[in-house]
Amino acid sequence: MKKAIRITGKIILWIFVTIIGLLLISALSHNILKSMEKHKYKIGKTIDIDGKHMQAYVTGQGEKTIVLLSGLGTASPIADFMPLADRLGTDYKVVILEYFGYGFSDSTKAERSNENIVNEIRTALNQLEIKGPYILMPHSISGVYSMYYAIKYPDEVEAIIGIDESVPNQTKISKDPDMSHSLTLLNTFGIIRDITYLLPEAEDGSNKNNDYTQEQIKIKKMATAWNSLNESIINEFNMVNKNTEELYDVKYPDHLPVLAILAKETVDTDKNWLPLHQQLITSPSIQKIETLPGEHYLHWTNAGRIAELSKEFISANLTK
Structure with a gap:
């Protein structure tokens, strides 16, 4: 025994x-x-913000500048936005910024508050020597940061064109639960990378889209191993409720042109999605909502149409 x-x-x-x-x-x-x-x-230009490296990508030419801002947890914003940036770049200067914890950028322990993220965006654009005012084009949670930016620094934002963007009052209806910081261990120990090797056919939805090159798809997959569940992403996720609450019941300024391009699948599955966006409108003549067929990452399958709508909107509302 x-x-x-x-x-x-x-x-x-x-x-x-x-x-x-x-x-x-x-x-x-x-x-x-x-x-x-x-x-x-590595793609783009590396800039220094408070001793940390942030990655940016600049393309295109034009008098107006569009700044593409990613959704929460998008592993590689530069690769993710590339097909859309290429289309917009025929008429405008286009900047893709990778927040700390995203793409090729460093991670950070700094609080992922509206104020800090917006200040990092402003600092990055200043270091790139790109002057405003800017047309912000946020996807998902960056809709909240863009609204904060436009309200706090109105002279620096001349329009917002959202891609199925988040709005503050959505957490009034349903608050997001906090994410455990222990999940960072999955990143630290490379378990996310191990899973991608065990499930080599795993796709993020853009793999089937001919708009993306094989190298862009490869970068997106590698970035998933680098960045999924890192400290910055989890901190940002856990700030969603606080960041949205800071802007509860705030509406767009009535002088600000806004185009919200919503995903039909989101509108169909969430009965509050369209009304939440309609609540923000104060000037219907320059603040519009369009719906396109597709899922939340609308630019994966609708880059061409998003670019067309954006150009039409800018031409109608921002041409001097």
Whole structure:
């Protein structure tokens, strides 16, 4: 009996040591590969903000500047927005910013508040020597940051064109639960990367779209391993309720041109989505809502149509 107990104990110890060893190997290989991949595939320009590196991509020409701002947790905003940026770049200067914790940018412990994120956007644009006013084009949660930006710095924002963008009052209806910080261990130990190897066919929906090159798809997949559930993303997720609450019942200024391009699937599955956007309108002549067929990441499948609507809207409302 004692011998059996000793053998069982040794087996448990062996299993435990093996698991720890595999985790250490996974963590080490993940961090080595991440460093190599970020160096090899880096796109755009690296700028310094408070000692941290932030990545930006600038393309196109034109008198007006469109700033593309990503949704919460988008692994690689530059690669994600590239087909849309290419289409907009025929008429405008286009900037894609990767928040801290996204794409090729560093992570940060700084609070992911509206104020901090907007100040980082402003600092990045200043360092890129791109003067405003800007046309902000936010996807998802960046709709909240864009509204905050337009209200606090009205001289710097001449329009907002949202892509199924979030609005403050949505958390009045349903608050988001907090995400555990222990989930960062999945990133630290490279478990997200391991999963992508175990499930090589996993797709984010853009893989089937011919608008994306194979390298862009590859970068998006690698960035998922780099950034999923990192400290910055979890902190930002846990700030959603506070950031939206800061703007409860705020409407767009009546002088600000706004185009909300909503995804039909979101409108159809959430009965509050369209009314929540309608509540923000104060000047119907320059604040419009359009609905396009597709899912929340509308630019994956509708880059061309989004660019067309944007150009029509800018021409009608911002041409001097």
